[in-house]
Amino acid sequence: MSAQEDMDDVGEFAALLRALKERTDRSYGSLARRLAMNTSTLHRYCAGEAVPVDFAPVERFAALCGATPEERLELHRRWLLALAARRRPRTASVPEDEPDTAADPPPLPRRPWYRRRRVAVGLAAACALLATLGSLSALPDGRRPAADRARTAGPAASGTTEAMAPDRSGTSPTPSDSPTTRQPSASATPKKKPSPAPSSDRTTAPPHGGRKPSVPLTWSVNSQVWKLGCGHDYVVAKPPRQVPPPPAPQDAGVWAATQGAVHGGETLVELSVQGRTDTAVVLNALRVRVVGRTAPAPGNAYAMDQGCGGAVTPRSFDVNLDKDRPIAHAVAGSDTGVPIPAVRMPYRVSAEDPEVLLVTARTVTCDCRWYLELDWSSQGREGTVRVDDAGRPFRTSGIKGLPRYTYDTLARQWAPYS
Incomplete structure (x- = not known):
């Protein structure tokens, strides 16, 4: 069976999970708690990035989403196909009418969008940290700028009770x-x-604005x-x-x-x-x-x-x-x-x-x-x-x-x- 057919089996299983999820008004986090599983795990199942090795969580998910007996049966069939597809070894054969390119280095796989975004956010945070440290070192008395102090006190100044x-x-x-x-x-x-020193109190030490x-x-x-x-x-x-x-x-x-x-x-x-x-x-x-x-x-x-x-x-x-x-x-x-x-x-x-x-x-x-x-x-x-x-x-x-x-x-x- 080709790799494309394997992907289709996994995708059809994930698509049915998403269709059942859309019937509810709950988030992935809310559903995951009721199923006693991690939110990211449930999201990976519904995105086709993973297939559960046991049908029990899938059956609980279907019941929670109000699936009919016929839909549960179809869900079980698609789960079996998706599980078999994920367990098959992924080997690629070279067609006879194409040149052998095994000597060339294979292309690197593209990162999923969410991983690329995580790297980008990490780099942006590192750059922002370096910029902040640079601005602090430029101050003669070691204090932060007024704008920085205002940002620190932001949540406490929101006006909430x-x-x-x-x-x-x-x-x-x-x-x-x-x-x-x-x-x-x-x-x-x-x-x-x-705490032995005020600096070690993580919960009540006020920021520079003097507010908790x-x-x-x-x-x-x-x-x-x-x-x-x-x-x-x-x-x-x-x-x-x-x-x-x-x-x-x-x-x-x-x-x-x-x-x-x-x-x-x-x-x-x-x-x-x-x-x-x-x-x-x-x-x-x-x-x-x-x-x-x-x-x-x-x-x-x-x-x-x-x-x-x-x-x-x-x-x-x-x-x-x-x-x-x-x-x-x-x-x-x-x-x-x-x-x-x-x-x-x-x-x-x-x-x-x-x-x-x-x-x-x-x-x-x-x-x-x-x-x-x-x-x-x-x-x-x-x-x-x-x-x-x-x-x-x-x-x-x-x-x-x-x-x-x-x-x-x-x-x-x-x-x-x-």
Whole structure:
């Protein structure tokens, strides 16, 4: 079989992978994490630069992209042909009607475009470094030019709340009786480490502008998420006749605030994390801090629905607040019917590859106040951001033993939950 036919077999296999990938709205990085493989490896498979030696990752990829049984069968056939093509020895024969040119040195293979670009970027960076060193040596006092100092302080001067926010890790949170809706991050400061000399502190040493380096990620949080978009309980210290009907999910924050409602039994926190640039930021750990436990809040439990079904959201974490030391456990989920295994930390995010984490915190025995801590690292720096409810801890109260009501849409009133 000719080399051209081998290339065609590999190309057809890669083309089918790309076609399946285009059905989704996910990036290569997002798909690779769900397949537990490296992003560059998946990209090489889809570009025809490599063929997996085992069909298992290909089958998981097809399932994640929603391939039909017929498409999976065709994908398996093309994988077999591509694998056989890659395993065949590549020997070139000289036609009899052409002169033998074996004595001449063969032409050097052309570098792929991305390798040529990498070399060019490396040379450009080296030239820029030499130019910078030359300009520094020309200064009599050894200081950098003003323009250089301005570039150094660039990220911290961007006006974002995370870069200039104070560190609240040492302050005690203020309890709140009313949960709020989605809020931007406001406490993302790098954590300090003891060091023998200020010059060895990689995370907190300020640049020449006197400002701390900005945190390389941003986040937002929504504490008014309902289970599967329709199921949730609130504890309200009012009789049923004084409580308005359940709101639409998007109005839950306003409804809860006006009623002084507390999350009943569980709180779902949706955390969206994204890098500031294309540079990857590693999310190393997600921890839970309980800052207060009292007896469950008095009142009645009001259910926002009469039950609903569906699949578990992927990237989910489960927290038992009744434990002395609660831990955020990764749990399995599904995505449009496709099982998603529980994937532990670390995760990677960037500006083009965000991540959404769903934390479900439950309690039976207490009125708990708590918040999250997210550890990150990037390019030799590391730190911790505090994830809370606009500066206040999240609040979850048990509903065991409380009267529970559901809304009767026909009678337009709250009725005892049956």
